[in-house]
Amino acid sequence: MNLTTGFTTITFSDVWHVMAPELIMILAGFAILLFDLFVSKGTSRRLSPWLGVVTVIVAIVLVIRNFGVVAAEGPGQLSNMLYVLDDYGNVFKLIFLFGTLFTLIMSIDFFKKNPLVAVPEYTYLLLFGTVGAMTMASAFDLITLFVGLEILSISSYILVAMRKGNSKATEGAMKYLVIGSIASAFVLYGMSFIYGITGQTNIALGGQMIAQMWMEMQPVLLLGFLLMLVGFGVKISLVPFHQWAPDTYEGAANPITSFLAVVSKAAGFALIIRTFIWGFAREFGELYIYLAIFAALTMIVGNVAALAQKNIKRLLAYSSVAQAGYLLIPLVTLGKGTNEHNIWLALGETVFYLAGYLFMTMGAFAVLTAVTREAGNETIDAFRGLYKRSPFQAVAMSVFLLSMAGMPITAGFFGKFYIFLGAINTGLYWLAALLFVTSAIAFYYYFGVLKAIFAGETSEEGTAVPKLGLPWSLNLIVWIGLIGTVGLGVFPNLFLDVLNGLHWFG
Amino acid sequence: MLSVEQFLTLAAILFCIGLYGALTKRNIIIVLVSIELMLNAANINLLTFARFGLVPAINGQVFTLFAMTIAAAELAVGLAILIALYRNRNTSDVRDQDLMKW
Known part of the structure; x- marks a missing residue:
């Protein structure tokens, strides 16, 4: 340079x-x-x-x-x-x-x-x-x-x-x-x-x-x-x-x-x-602690505040606040040493998580658009009985939400797993523990939505449940999101190999 | 001859007045003006450093020109959104913006 x-x-x-x-x-x-x-x-x-x-x-x-x-x-x-x-x-x-x-x-x-x-x-x-x-x-x-x-x-x-x-x-x-x-x-x-x-x-x-x-x-x-x-x-x-x-x-x-x-x-x-x-770069050993505090606060408050949400968009908003906290951890780990190896690892973790985040968020919003429009409101109740109305959308939404929560064989799991490993490797045990604990809290509110999708009843037994269609454009996004989320979860190595072969800063 | 400290103090005072105004004022127009004060405080800082800094260089003045343009664009968009807001709600009071909470 x-x-x-x-x-x-x-x-x-x-x-x-x-x-x-x-x-x-x-x-x-x-x-x-x-x-x-x-x-x-x-x-x-x-x-x-x-x-x-x-x-x-x-x-x-x-x-x-x-x-x-x-x-x-x-x-x-x-x-x-x-x-x-x-x-x-x-x-x-x-x-x-x-x-x-x-x-x-x-x-x-x-x-x-x-x-x-x-x-x-x-x-x-x-x-x-x-x-x-x-x-x-x-x-x-x-x-x-x-x-x-x-x-x-x-x-x-x-x-x-x-x-x-x-x-x-x-x-x-x-x-x-x-x-x-x-x-x-x-x-x-x-x-x-x-x-x-x-x-x-x-x-x-x-x-x-x-x-x-x-x-x-x-x-x-x-x-x-x-x-x-x-x-x-x-x-x-x-x-x-x-x-x-x-x-x-x-x-x-x-x-x-x-x-x-x-x-x-x-x-x-x-x-x-x-x-x-x-x-x-050279002062990061002294400065990373500020980033660590912000990351910790973001993970805790983002996940805890999401527990109280009734509106699905606000719930996803708080969940995306929490994801910002997870995403900050790779940068924080650089505080323990900014040699090239650490930087490449941290960048790989960030980009992998962002790629998974892209697919699951886009897919979730595509399903959300169809469901909330039909229900006429944006509460979690709009998802009640979605499995009966449209099994495909119900399954897709579950995959996206489980990926955000960090369930195995989804992109979100491997993204979080690599970030967790990175934090452990650099000795930031408290931050890794916090990542684990707050992810556990996150399961609770994602399961609230899942419960509505699979268990909720909208109509009496015997009456026909109206089917919920999906416009082709949203359908396309849901499919891309599904393939991306599951693909990155099942074959994370394919993408990681690509990332490892990059000339990050030349 | 004014010293560097005086310019920097002026900028710091302007920044704090702007921040105070942006956080406490009730009328959105005054809030936007206060934000403008904060951006201008940063501009004064940049100009001071470009002229009297440890390493005087022209970059600071160029930076200020960009920052002024951006601030103008930001304020224009702010006023446009304010007009749309006023049409919808018939108020420009910060305290009435409470459709969404928590």
């Missing part, structure tokens, strides 16, 4: 070489925007989400091609390491893109049922939000990183508010915006101190300066670190800063909720891990 001095001209081919998937997404986003502006009011906008789906698939192909580029030529970079192309970014980009793809496919059904929603705006904001997430995964400079974070956040604020005339949606969006903006201010204020001490906005150079200055400037650097951690913590809903999550998840449309739960959260982790590994 060398830096050149002086100015270099950037040509389009340089940019294309490093950020081809992002460019495609941006161009398609603007194409949809212009299409919406210039065609007459009567023209159907139904094409937009399909254009979005095609774009995301092209971007996925380009990201997969980039794996090969990194393996052959080493990591690419743009404009003095403002933006880098490495496999760490590529893996996270794949997770974001698949999340967006599933969100778009689920949205097609959402548009049919809600004709008032502005389809083109929805589609291009989703694309732009994903570009923000991809920027967060690839940024190597505080400025790019902050811009990426804000592109994702601002797009998500609007997407949450997109349900026309829905008071809960605007309320959720407002809460998200106020808390998210305060978080941005914290991040920026923290970054300003780090910049002030190091004089660098580049993360790697800043990290070197931090190592030199650590002894004399420790209080200021620590202040900067904590301010940034608080800001990032809001974005990934760590516990004292998680209160926006249930409200926003409840208010948002189901596809957007799954987008927030998967893409937004994964992007936050991509950002945190890169910033802290490169910026605070």
Whole structure:
């Protein structure tokens, strides 16, 4: 990772070489925007989400091609390491893109049922939000990183508010915006101190300066670190800063909720891990304890608060808060030594869990959409007797919930198992024990839903139970989610081998 | 000649006023203005460090330009959501945003 001095001209081919998937997404986003502006009011906008789906698939192909580029030529970079192309970014980009793809496919059904929603705006904001997430995964400079974070956040604020005339949606969006903006201010204020001490906005150079200055400037650097951690913590809903999550998840449309739960959260982790590994690598032995406290609090409060929930979306929201706690543990283990081996292991654990989380969350939200729409409310009672109405959906939902709880032969089990092993290996026994205990608590509320699905009665004996159908788009997502969740659970080695073969940072 | 400490203190005071306002004010517009204060406090910090920091460099000023643009976009979206909220609920009071709790 060398830096050149002086100015270099950037040509389009340089940019294309490093950020081809992002460019495609941006161009398609603007194409949809212009299409919406210039065609007459009567023209159907139904094409937009399909254009979005095609774009995301092209971007996925380009990201997969980039794996090969990194393996052959080493990591690419743009404009003095403002933006880098490495496999760490590529893996996270794949997770974001698949999340967006599933969100778009689920949205097609959402548009049919809600004709008032502005389809083109929805589609291009989703694309732009994903570009923000991809920027967060690839940024190597505080400025790019902050811009990426804000592109994702601002797009998500609007997407949450997109349900026309829905008071809960605007309320959720407002809460998200106020808390998210305060978080941005914290991040920026923290970054300003780090910049002030190091004089660098580049993360790697800043990290070197931090190592030199650590002894004399420790209080200021620590202040900067904590301010940034608080800001990032809001974005990934760590516990004292998680209160926006249930409200926003409840208010948002189901596809957007799954987008927030998967893409937004994964992007936050991509950002945190890169910033802290490169910026605070040598000091991490002293700093990891703050992350450990947040992880512990998040696991406890997330799981305990979920016990009291009657609304299924809020229950999944608290469960996703708890998952953020589990996902933070691999990063915490780096506090016991940031040698390369540990970093690769921690990254592998995080990405494996995120991939499983992607499949189970998307699948769960697809089933949830069909069930709550039919019932007309979002309580757990909506699932009562689902097994009688639709055995397939009942079984699929059970697999997703058991995977979230961490039942063997599902992706969630192996994800948690690897994180648990990682914590044990690095001697963080108390955190590993806490992971185990809080997972046990989680079984309780997931079983509440399972009980409703299998045992609950909706009608008297003898009367015909109306069957619950599944639109093709939701059906597709449920199948993909099922195959992904069970596949990662039965053959975890296939994916782990791929992860082990990556050139994470080149 | 003002010293670095004075600028940093100003930024810290602005940040705290902004945070206090964002957490306690009842009107959403004032909350948004308070958030703007917090972001501007960070901008003052960045500019101070870019001019008088241990290692003065132009990066801080560039960063500030980006941060100002982003803050403007954020506030614009905030006001747009506020209008939608006002249409739905006919209130811009923070205390009335209680459809969802716990």
